[in-house]
Amino acid sequence: MTACLRLLSALCLAMLLAACASSPSSNLGELPRTPDATIEQLLGQAASAKTPAEASVLRLSAADLAYRQHANDRAGQILAQVQVEQLNAGQQIIASTLAAELALARNQPKEALNALNHPSLQRLGEASVEQQVRTHTVRARALEADGQILPAAQERVFIAPLLSGDAAAANSDAIWALVSSLPAEQLNTTGTDDLAGWQSLALAVKSAGTLDQQKAAINDWRNSHASHPAAKQLPAALTKLMELTSQPLTKVALLLPQQGQLASVGKALRDGFMAAYYQAQQAGQKPPVVEVFDSSRVTSMDDFYRQAQAAGAQMVIGPLEKPLVKQLAGRPQLPLTTLALNYSDTTTANPPQLFQFGLAAEDEAREVSRRARADGLHRAVALVPRGEWGDRVLAAFRQDFEANGGSLLGSQRVDQPVALAQQIGDLMQARQGANGSGGSRRQDVDFIFLASTPQLAQQIKPTLNFQYAGDVPVYATSNVYSASGDTSQYNDMNGVRFCETPWLLDNANPLRQQVVRQWPQAGGSLGRLYAMGADAFGLAPRLEQLKALPDNRMQGLSGNLSVNAGQRIERQLPWAQFNGGQVQRLPDTVQ
Template sequence: MIACLRLLSALCLAALLAACASSPSSSLGELPRTPDASIEQLLEQASTSKTPEKAALLRLSAADLAYRQKDNVRAARILEQVQLDTLKPAQQVYASTLAAELAITRNQPKAALSALSHPSLARLNEMPQDLQARTRSVRAAALEADGQTLAAAQERVALAPLLTGNAASANHEAIWNLVAALPTDQLQGAGAGNDVMAGWTSLALAVKSAGTLEQQQAAIETWRSQHADHPAAVQLPVPLIKLKELASQPLTKIALLLPQEGPLASVAKALRDGFMAAHFQAQQAGQKPPQVQVFDSSRLTSLDDFYRQAQAAGVQLVVGPLEKPLVKQLAARPQLPITTLALNYSDAGQNGPAQLFQFGLAAEDEAREVSRRARADGMRRAVALVPSGEWGDRVLKAFRQDWEANGGTLIAAEHVAQPVALAQQIADLFQLRQSEGRAKSLQSTVGGNVSAQPSRRQDIDFIFLAATPQQAQQIKPTLNFQYAGDVPVYATSNVYSASGDVNQYNDMNGIRFCETPWLLDSGNSLRQQVVQQWPQAAGSLGRLYAMGVDAYSLAPRLGQLKALPDNRVEGLSGSLSMNPNQRVERQLPWAEFAGGQVKRLPDTPR
């Protein structure tokens, strides 16, 4: 939203009131003039004006001046005094545009779009160019803020010919950011009937379809040769220029920094084996992968000493460390001497230096994935069951934030600790005791026995579950017993042991859960090679092998993902993308326990 406002302000400065003194035509009406008076003076003149039209023009000028002075409350109050239906078309467009701009400052994109739906906007193309630019700018910002990305891009393409200088450059970059954010299925055919828009979407498709930096460069150059006169061919968007710079700096040496001793040694071994398996596969495929030098973080005495040693060895990228205290130390530094992909996350809100990227199997990613999936399935009201303790608190917080930010309601949450309390906790969630109480009250009122089955509350669409397989084995039957067996359950990967235990899976029948591609899609050739050598990788430990493989895939593409945040790496631990804080986020496929088996579900739409 802040980015929208900044861009809108930049574009509006180029299109404000410089040419508004002229009247488009007698039928359209005169536009407000650039004021050389204060707001108070304009309002005073309006109050003594001889004609309603002159008074309205003066009030519009005063409202606009207040908006440009960032006194938005006063601007809105003045604008309310202007009767829109009494104005001529040009004045109506002007007033509607200002109303939309004010709505955007209040983070109300729908109100902005409503203001821009006034019938007078049908004559926008008859207005002076600066007013057209101003109106299209705010409409584009409102569409983007409302999630209508394709429509926002189309609006900015229509806006482009009206702009010059810095405003034109800002709009050019905004078009690329919008089309790059569109999923592939929306890009296909999105530019039909508009050659310029079609060029933008075909460029985005070309970049998304290519995998490596080298392939992306080739795709961009091919596109430029086929669209030589297109605005994006004349001036490549800045992220694509950055890609070109990255391609000229190939990665030749990586330091893999993992503990070989201590409590994390077994985790580190799985990560290292996955990482090196991907490295050897690249060699076998005839590629020229970077050299990998392994360092033992459990023997580390100083991060400064390590980086000096790595620099002396010609290392260009560090993968690791795994230990959270070390990652927090790195995140606290103003800068790092070598770009680093940490295999864990620092504390929330601790973003770190520009050279630090962070990747891990974060439970928060899975909580957000549950939110996305339930939303896509039409769910709106949730209850949550999470473990007691810090881990459960983090997962619940991530789910709640994403769920409520996207319009969902979390009705209640319970922290599961003792199995003996589980039945009572579920009964409380579904208000079963109130139902039983009503039945007993009815019995005492009418006398004798009354046949009344307890009923649960009916305003719960689904349950968000974060639990171990053992906990889930107790929870699902308890839900059935407590008359809530028909409520859908969406769970994180913690419920899946990958053990093949049919009895365990039967106890969790109907639970939907997100999981890594590694454990759901056994046909991957690299996975098969790893499992053949390390059979334990077929079980829950496989998630760590997958993370190691994906760390290797991410290593040469960190700059690419930073330059193109909407690009993804389709990995074995999930579909990977980079957020603005340079943390890798995962989106996961889905499965369901059904008849003692694990049934793969269609992926969540993006």
């Protein structure tokens, strides 16, 4: 989602500026028209200018030209030489906008928003349409990057009447990308303005389950919001959704182990799946008929598919066993659309009928990367278990974090608790400098990425305190949370932040309450599997629409779910923090 939103923002800005290039000038004060001047020529004129005001205007023109030529470092150096107090109000607006654009290029949204607090911005409404669009767009991008999604959407709603053609369509798509990324509970539909209309459209789409229900919800919304801009021209994503065709799903084959080591896992997945089935039935829906097959008895997947097809199944949910999933992933085609409940761990292309869904620790490592960056943290060290699992988690975190501008400064693989103090000391101790100093705690670490058991996590926070690093934030995967109900074990983990399934963080969810009453173990760590089973039921009729619309998400009980290019279900998770032995839910961020 991050990359899509940023790309959309960049494209939108380019279209907006192009659309407004012929807009009338304002009397507030602009830059001199020097279309053929180079940066060096402008700087030369500034050096020989007769007044500080003239020199400042020319340097601002040079900085703006450097930015338009994508020479951001040069633009920043020139802008730093501009005496902003020598500029008139219109030129100060340009300088503040440029400072914000350069801050965003450095991935510093808060600095960008500070730049847009200049007093001159109070007169933005007197500026040219081109400048108003440029300034409001960069503010929208900064708010988005800072996790302030609704204010970002409001900025784009504000400039919508100033746009037409492709620029208006790009802005509309950007508004939809923002509001549709919000959880349903954060959408406020009570107002009568355009932003409330956008939010009610997002809620209508999120609240509908199947493709046909979503189409009906969009049509109902358009009928009741006929004057809204989105009713006149749907965002591109919804236009594409309306063009999709669906075939009713009437029967599925649920393929899970009923014997052997994975029987208890299979039972939790099956019970979660069927609980969601009965909930849909009680709500008046017509869920597909479910026939359960025992994967532990399957000797040939070809024979199983023939049996499932003979029984009238249109889709297979399962298998769970990794060898069977790997076998399916290696085939060029499958007889039926299949949602495997595990990952194949192969990098080759899957058959087009195969989707893969699981509680992958790699998803959570990427979630830690996303959340830390959203919180403004960009330099990390990592503590992961020794072994293949720890290697996979660390690799996923490193890849996502560094690809998005973060720096992994060091890592330790934890094996024996007795070595923990030394390992944390090695990570957190400052390297001895040229002046001979050393032994103090390093100051370049923004946070610690932690993947460990609850027992080990209980020792890590006190050890950090011992190493004078107790103030360094700790971001962890869900492994640190046992969900056992024994709050005493969390007393030594104060301040540790961790991602977790909505199932274990939202005790008020009706389906969760119903399942836990029947199977109390679903209230503990096994609840993650019940949640996954319930989500498999919800995903079944929506796989093709999620595949066609990668920005679309299903708000599930195991996470906020989407389908990536490899047809794997990716989870975005909510966050919590240990506080005084209790688990405290943290506000969501979107990026």
